[in-house]
Amino acid sequence: MIVAEQKPLAEIIEMVSPYGKLLILGCGTCVKTCFAGGEEEVAILASLLRLAFKKKGIDIEISELTIERQCENEFIQEASLAVSRNDAVLSLACGAGVQDVARRFTGKPVLPGLNTTFVGVMESRGLFTEECLCCGDCRLGLTGGVCVLARCAKKLSNGPCGGSRNGKCEVNPDSDCAWQLVIDRMKNLGTLDKLREYTPPRDWRSSNSGGPRKILREDMVI
Amino acid sequence: MIPQGVSKLEKKLESGRFAVTAELGPPRGADKDAIITRASLLKGCVDAVNVTDNQTAIVRMSSIAACVHILKTGLEPVMQMTTRDRNRIALQSDLLGAYSLGIRNILCLSGDHQVFGSQPDALGVFDIDSIQFVRSVRDMKETGRDMSGYELAIAPDMFVGAAANPFADPFEYRIIRLAKKIEAGARFIQTQCIFNTERFREWMRLAREEGLTEKVFILGGITPLKSAGMARYMAAKVAGMDIPEHIIRRMEGVPRVKAADEGMKIALETINELLECPGISGIHIMAIENEQAVGRLVEAAGLMPDARAGQEGN
Numbered sequence: 001m002i003v004a005e006q007k008p009l010a011e012i013i014e015m016v017s018p019y020g021k022l023l024i025l026g027c028g029t030c031v032k033t034c035f036a037g038g039e040e041e042v043a044i045l046a047s048l049l050r051l052a053f054k055k056k057g058i059d060i061e062i063s064e065l066t067i068e069r070q071c072e073n074e075f076i077q078e079a080s081l082a083v084s085r086n087d088a089v090l091s092l093a094c095g096a097g098v099q100d101v102a103r104r105f106t107g108k109p110v111l112p113g114l115n116t117t118f119v120g121v122m123e124s125r126g127l128f129t130e131e132c133l134c135c136g137d138c139r140l141g142l143t144g145g146v147c148v149l150a151r152c153a154k155k156l157s158n159g160p161c162g163g164s165r166n167g168k169c170e171v172n173p174d175s176d177c178a179w180q181l182v183i184d185r186m187k188n189l190g191t192l193d194k195l196r197e198y199t200p201p202r203d204w205r206s207s208n209s210g211g212p213r214k215i216l217r218e219d220m221v222i
Numbered sequence: 223m224i225p226q227g228v229s230k231l232e233k234k235l236e237s238g239r240f241a242v243t244a245e246l247g248p249p250r251g252a253d254k255d256a257i258i259t260r261a262s263l264l265k266g267c268v269d270a271v272n273v274t275d276n277q278t279a280i281v282r283m284s285s286i287a288a289c290v291h292i293l294k295t296g297l298e299p300v301m302q303m304t305t306r307d308r309n310r311i312a313l314q315s316d317l318l319g320a321y322s323l324g325i326r327n328i329l330c331l332s333g334d335h336q337v338f339g340s341q342p343d344a345l346g347v348f349d350i351d352s353i354q355f356v357r358s359v360r361d362m363k364e365t366g367r368d369m370s371g372y373e374l375a376i377a378p379d380m381f382v383g384a385a386a387n388p389f390a391d392p393f394e395y396r397i398i399r400l401a402k403k404i405e406a407g408a409r410f411i412q413t414q415c416i417f418n419t420e421r422f423r424e425w426m427r428l429a430r431e432e433g434l435t436e437k438v439f440i441l442g443g444i445t446p447l448k449s450a451g452m453a454r455y456m457a458a459k460v461a462g463m464d465i466p467e468h469i470i471r472r473m474e475g476v477p478r479v480k481a482a483d484e485g486m487k488i489a490l491e492t493i494n495e496l497l498e499c500p501g502i503s504g505i506h507i508m509a510i511e512n513e514q515a516v517g518r519l520v521e522a523a524g525l526m527p528d529a530r531a532g533q534e535g536n
Contacts, residue, residue, distance in 0.1 A: 153335055153337075153346075154306075154332050154335060154346070154348050154351070155348040155351070156332065156348075156351045156352075157351050157353075157354065158351055158352075158353040158354065158399070158402055159353070159395060159398065159399040159402060160390065160391075160392070160395065160399070161332055161387075161390070161462075162385065162386075162387030162389075162390040162414060162461070162462035163335070163387075163390065163461040163462045164390050164391045164392070165390065165391055165462070166391060167391065167392075170335070170461040170462065171335050171337055171338075177391070179392075179395075180391065180392055183392050183394075183395050184392075195395070195398060196398055196401065196402065198353070198357070198402060198405065198406060199354075200354065201310065201349070201350045201354045201358075201369075202349075204349070
């Protein structure tokens with residue numbers, strides 16, 4: 001899923017303060033799962049903002065709405081009426097959702113309430129970890145199902161650097177060394193010898209380095 | 223037979239004589255005299271001076287420029303180059319430039335991660351890794367073409383080296399990685415500072431077993447400790463460093479004024495072990511900001527006249 005976290009309240013307050021009527025728009029898919037932008041987070045943030053502005057003696061009207069997904073027009077349309085009644089939208093979606101909502105409501109300021117952080121998993125309740133950089137050229141088959149691009153701090157393709165210690169990464173001792181995970185797993189699978197093979201440089205054109213990417217599924221176009 | 227080689231260092235190693243190199247970090251400023259003064263302390267006692275490339279991710283004078291200043295003093299530089307700060311376009315371009323300026327030795331590294339430096343907010347490039355970089359330098363020399371396949375009017379012919387850390391984990395993979403670096407084209411290997419000699423001996427045994435010492439010149443890393451504090455700091459804070467407890471206790475066991483002497487003694491003992499170790503071709507001294515110590519250490523190890531003779535011979 002796409003993992004995000006809410007921006008600091010002070011930053012949000014500053015962003016929304018020019019507007020008298022604000023819609024906080026939640027997103028019910030990825031960011032709901034990572035406790036950043038679902039109905040509950042919308043309600044809590046709305047209360048916090050109302051309180052903060054009341055303390056400052058500023059009048060602000062805040063409405064709340066959460067739609068299934070902010071990255072699909074079909075769902076975004078459900079917010080049309082609420083959007084039209086407000087001066088601005090504070091979107092609690094990922095960066096894609098914020099932009100898609102902005103695209104549909106050209107005359108309305110759409111502000112980001114979250115920092116979109118990574119594509120990852122919920123390793124355990126409340127703990128999210130980055131797993132994928134969306135490089136567009138998946139090589140997980142070569143490294144025992146562990147992504148060294150997303151999980152090695154130096155993006156090394158040919159084995160661990162000299163900073164791997166006791167299974168941890170020198171850059172952040174709270175993080176596992178991705179290559180240690182690769183080696184452990186390939187040892188278990190009996191394929192450690194595969195790691196003797198040279199991995200050539202990547203073609204970064206498949207990644208965002210080649211400019212924004214597009215996928216056109218002709219078979220799905222109506 | 224006259225040893226073949228593109229640099230004095232390569233010739234020396236090819237001749238089978240024990241080589242001595244020393245590290246020199248360029249200044250945090252544009253002061254060329256600083257580097258010339260410090261390099262002159264190494265003159266006559268080393269075969270080559272290894273010039274770091276923004277080590278520990280702190281901005282310093284570029285490795286290429288510092289190498290040129292060193293060349294002018296008559297010393298031979300080994301240019302370090304990291305993949306942390308340059309994509310493949312910049313790496314190849316700098317390689318062409320360095321060769322055109324007379325630099326003949328290169329040490330290809332991934333580099334210390336930028337979060338350890340003075341500008342942790344910088345973007346790390348890491349377009350290619352150190353092994354891919356070694357291979358591209360080798361391929362450029364062998365094919366006369368750059369990474370795109372474009373034929374170069376003059377292709378750099380460099381003596382290519384890489385680093386190895388025998389003390390990092392996972393230990394069983396360290397030899398595979400060394401083999402990959404050699405396979406990619408590394409002709410010499412510089413190791414991390416050796417304090418844990420037991421582990422180093424085991425790594426060397428595995429390297430010999432794999433036949434790797436037949437294919438590459440290994441230079442053992444030596445750092446004379448200056449104080450117990452330095453030993454403790456390096457053990458705790460420097461990435462990839464392995465300083466056993468008994469070495470720290472030894473440094474703590476002598477009066478503060480005698481600590482540097484004790485550090486030199488430990489370094490000498492390690493050098494003597496390396497001289498006896500089959501498959502070791504030389505040493506690389508990393509006397510951090512302490513170039514004066516290099517001459518004393520090389521002299522005490524009895525390596526001075528040989529190094530001098532080597533330079534006169536060329």
